[in-house]
Amino acid sequence: MVNVASRVRPGIDRIDPYQPGLTDDELKHRFGLTRVIKLNANENALGPSPLALEAIRRELETLHHYPDGSSELLREAIAAFHGVSKDMVLVGNGSDDLIKLVSETFLDPGDEVVVPKPSFSQYGFGAAIMRATVVPAPLRPDFSYDVEAVLERVGPRTKLVYLCTPNNPTGTILTRRELDWLLERLPQDVLVVLDLAYNDYSEHPERVVEDERLLADGRIIALHTFSKLYGLAGLRVGYGLAHSDVWSFVNRVREPFNVNRVAQRAAVAALADEEHRRRSRAHAAASRAFYARALADLGVSAPPTEANFVLAKTGDAKGTVAALMARGVMVRAGFGLPEHVRITFGTEEENAACIEAIAAFLGRR
Numbered sequence: 001m002v003n004v005a006s007r008v009r010p011g012i013d014r015i016d017p018y019q020p021g022l023t024d025d026e027l028k029h030r031f032g033l034t035r036v037i038k039l040n041a042n043e044n045a046l047g048p049s050p051l052a053l054e055a056i057r058r059e060l061e062t063l064h065h066y067p068d069g070s071s072e073l074l075r076e077a078i079a080a081f082h083g084v085s086k087d088m089v090l091v092g093n094g095s096d097d098l099i100k101l102v103s104e105t106f107l108d109p110g111d112e113v114v115v116p117k118p119s120f121s122q123y124g125f126g127a128a129i130m131r132a133t134v135v136p137a138p139l140r141p142d143f144s145y146d147v148e149a150v151l152e153r154v155g156p157r158t159k160l161v162y163l164c165t166p167n168n169p170t171g172t173i174l175t176r177r178e179l180d181w182l183l184e185r186l187p188q189d190v191l192v193v194l195d196l197a198y199n200d201y202s203e204h205p206e207r208v209v210e211d212e213r214l215l216a217d218g219r220i221i222a223l224h225t226f227s228k229l230y231g232l233a234g235l236r237v238g239y240g241l242a243h244s245d246v247w248s249f250v251n252r253v254r255e256p257f258n259v260n261r262v263a264q265r266a267a268v269a270a271l272a273d274e275e276h277r278r279r280s281r282a283h284a285a286a287s288r289a290f291y292a293r294a295l296a297d298l299g300v301s302a303p304p305t306e307a308n309f310v311l312a313k314t315g316d317a318k319g320t321v322a323a324l325m326a327r328g329v330m331v332r333a334g335f336g337l338p339e340h341v342r343i344t345f346g347t348e349e350e351n352a353a354c355i356e357a358i359a360a361f362l363g364r365r
């Protein structure tokens with residue numbers, strides 16, 4: 001028998017496999033529930049874009065054919081949507097895929113990657129598989145961005161800086177002014193991965209807007225996903241906007257058919273679905289207002305969120321998750337924050353049930 005462990009690349013044994021939130025099926029099975037309220041993965045409570053669903057149905061007849069390996073039509077649609085050239089667009093099997101591809105393209109063992117703390121776990125994963133070192137840049141105690149702390153951590157070995165806005169799991173934003181401040185001071189050879197997975201939900205006047213000036217900065221890699229606002233998490237499709245030089249290298253490590261046919265067609269249709277986008281934004285705005293009021297009424301603090309989720313300080317993350325699970329409400333803990341849970345916005349009824357369950361857990365009702 002081969003000693004497998006001795007053949008594995010150094011560092012692989014130290015990677016913890018990604019722990020996704022429990023699926024609704026698992027929860028139903030574990031607690032004998034018939035219905036669960038799934039507020040643990042920042043999905044879209046309104047479901048997929050209806051135009052995307054139509055496109056998916058049409059595309060099913062052609063599944064015996066490989067996808068277009070370079071996702072031409074989808075990249076064209078994304079380029080037109082953002083007013084950029086097609087060679088500035090790369091699509092991935094979710095933005096997770098793009099994070100991994102960027103890591104594989106740029107990181108060597110010992111390189112440093114500056115990552116906000118707390119933030120999305122996949123940045124650390126990309127660094128770990130390449131044996132790069134994560135240098136955490138803590139957010140301020142109120143979870144706002146501290147760009148000086150980010151800059152202080154940039155050194156001669158820094159290859160990438162991740163900035164997630166609105167940030168997962170805090171919902172707080174990096175303002176365009178803060179981003180500009182940072183870009184003025186960051187070395188020219190440090191790439192900045194700007195993860196905008198939730199930016200479309202934000203209507204904040206100071207949010208990052210990807211204008212021509214920003215995208216002309218060759219250091220910027222702006223990541224987007226169809227998993228959130230467009231409600232297509234199960235299909236796996238995301239994209240990045242960056243200088244074509246960046247993608248010309250990333251493309252070399254990309255799998256030839258990394259985005260499937262159905263996902264490509266659905267994403268094109270979803271991009272054209274302005275009504276679904278508008279409803280999803282309006283729903284998030286209404287949910288933000290609901291949770292701000294309801295959590296404040298319970299004496300639970302939460303940083304101001306611009307996303308489709310809120311980080312609530314219930315005092316005992318594990319206890320909250322367990323108590324809510326027993327009532328069929330799934331929220332997420334972890335993130336190195338023992339007193340906070342992250343609640344994805346559900347339907348009105350689901351949000352009310354979640355608040356009810358938190359109130360019961362806190363003994364406030």
Ligand SMILES: Cc1ncc(COP(=O)(O)O)c(C=O)c1O
Pocket residue numbers: 041042093094095096097120164168195197198224225226227233236237238
């Ligand atoms: C900040 C952030 N970036 C990227 C992703 C990955 O999204 P995708 O489904 O496109 O892989 C997520 C998913 O939760 C996220 O929260």
